[in-house]
Amino acid sequence: xxxxxxxxxxxxxxxxxxxxxxxxxxxxxxxxxxxxxxxxxxxxxxxxxxxxxxxxxxxxxxxxxxxxxxxxxxxxxxxxxxxxxxxxxxxxxxxxxxxxxxxxxxxxxxxxxxxxxxxxxxxxxxxxxxxxxxxxxxxxxxxxxx
Amino acid sequence: xxxxxxxxxxxxxxxxxxxxxxxxxxxxxxxxxxxxxxxxxxxxxxxxxxxxxxxxxxxxxxxxxxxxxxxxxxxxxxxxxxxxxxxxxxxxxxxxxxxxxxxxxxxxxxxxxxxxxxxxxxxxxxxxxxxxxxxxxxxxxxxxxx
DNA sequence: GTTGCGCCTTAGAATCATTCCAATTCGTTG
DNA sequence: CAACGAATTGGAATGATTCTAAGGCGCAAC
Ligand SMILES: [Mn+2]
Ligand SMILES: [Mn+2]
Ligand SMILES: [Zn+2]
Ligand SMILES: [Zn+2]
Numbered sequence: 001x002x003x004x005x006x007x008x009x010x011x012x013x014x015x016x017x018x019x020x021x022x023x024x025x026x027x028x029x030x031x032x033x034x035x036x037x038x039x040x041x042x043x044x045x046x047x048x049x050x051x052x053x054x055x056x057x058x059x060x061x062x063x064x065x066x067x068x069x070x071x072x073x074x075x076x077x078x079x080x081x082x083x084x085x086x087x088x089x090x091x092x093x094x095x096x097x098x099x100x101x102x103x104x105x106x107x108x109x110x111x112x113x114x115x116x117x118x119x120x121x122x123x124x125x126x127x128x129x130x131x132x133x134x135x136x137x138x139x140x141x142x143x144x145x146x
Numbered sequence: 147x148x149x150x151x152x153x154x155x156x157x158x159x160x161x162x163x164x165x166x167x168x169x170x171x172x173x174x175x176x177x178x179x180x181x182x183x184x185x186x187x188x189x190x191x192x193x194x195x196x197x198x199x200x201x202x203x204x205x206x207x208x209x210x211x212x213x214x215x216x217x218x219x220x221x222x223x224x225x226x227x228x229x230x231x232x233x234x235x236x237x238x239x240x241x242x243x244x245x246x247x248x249x250x251x252x253x254x255x256x257x258x259x260x261x262x263x264x265x266x267x268x269x270x271x272x273x274x275x276x277x278x279x280x281x282x283x284x285x286x287x288x289x290x291x292x
Numbered sequence: 293g294t295t296g297c298g299c300c301t302t303a304g305a306a307t308c309a310t311t312c313c314a315a316t317t318c319g320t321t322g
Numbered sequence: 323c324a325a326c327g328a329a330t331t332g333g334a335a336t337g338a339t340t341c342t343a344a345g346g347c348g349c350a351a352c
Contacts, residue, residue, distance in 0.1 A: 024319075026329065045309080060331045065310070081229050084339080086309055097266075099274055112269050119265075120243075120281065123258050128245055130285035135266065139276035170299065170348080191338080206302045211339070230309080232338060 017074045031056055032067040033091075036077055042088040042098075042107040080107065082136060097135035108141060163220045177202055178213040179237075182223055188234040188244075188253040226253065228282060243281035254287060 015025035049064045071077045080088045097110040161171035217223045226234040243256040
């Protein structure tokens with residue numbers, strides 16, 4: 001199988017979401033987004049750069065950083081941080097937690113029932129108004145997947 | 147009122163916990179720990195350095211980093227990270243979440259019922275064994291407290 | 293009470309992800 | 323086509339943290 005569909009339109013309206021923010025759709029932005037959707041293993045900017053370069057040899061690391069920031073700004077991907085390590089990027093938009101495997105360094109998505117997020121928010125004392133909650137597990141995963 | 151009790155023994159067995167790990171109690175380690183206990187506002191290493199220097203002018207930033215790491219290793223303080231910002235340090239040992247105020251940059255402790263932590267852990271799929279959960283809220287705090 | 297030895301501290305260099313900058317290129321509009 | 327701002331690029335700069343090498347200090351054995 002090939003690595004990427006050559007001319008497939010993007011699953012969602014990438015161009016649309018960009019336009020909504022007054023931004024242009026560029027080959028670099030499309031490819032960076034495509035790479036994130038294709039292999040959802042929470043790659044770092046460097047890893048995205050490595051995956052993107054073969055298809056667009058002229059792209060620069062600075063541009064990868066720019067594209068990633070743009071995608072985050074447009075709410076197309078989430079930036080995920082774990083203990084000062086390099087930022088990772090996640091195209092999974094529905095609320096979820098992350099499990100960081102200490103043994104392999106891999107980051108896994110953990111789906112949580114929305115009610116749990118609600119219960120967490122409900123615990124905030126008066127005066128605290130959260131517009132985001134982040135949940136991270138750390139430990140060992142015995143899964144034989146990936 | 148004075149900033150620090152001059153010769154007060156530390157609230158908990160700092161020397162003891164250090165000894166348990168085969169480490170010595172030093173003036174630097176005691177002072178760094180004291181500073182964390184005295185003002186529990188989740189200071190960064192730089193901020194700890196600034197608070198410690200007046201009382202121990204010869205101390206170096208490297209030593210502050212060393213002491214903080216030692217205290218974390220001995221489970222006397224927690225390291226708290228938020229979005230690639232500098233690591234902050236928290237002497238509150240009971241499980242709790244953090245609220246990061248976007249407006250002021252302040253970090254607040256949020257106590258959560260242990261049952262909530264348990265419910266979160268219970269959501270982990272089979273094969274995932276977490277030995278730590280981290281919960282961070284981000285938003286605005288309207289509290290008039292510090 | 294000296295010596296030996298390992299733990300600690302220290303200053304400064306090195307690291308590394310990320311950001312900044314200035315210059316060029318590209319797209320779109322007039 | 324000409325003009326203009328948006329986007330990309332390579333390289334320099336940043337900033338928190340870590341590393342390194344060199345001294346100092348505390349404690350135990352002699
Ligand atoms: Mn990165
Ligand atoms: Mn710091
Ligand atoms: Zn994710
Ligand atoms: Zn705390």
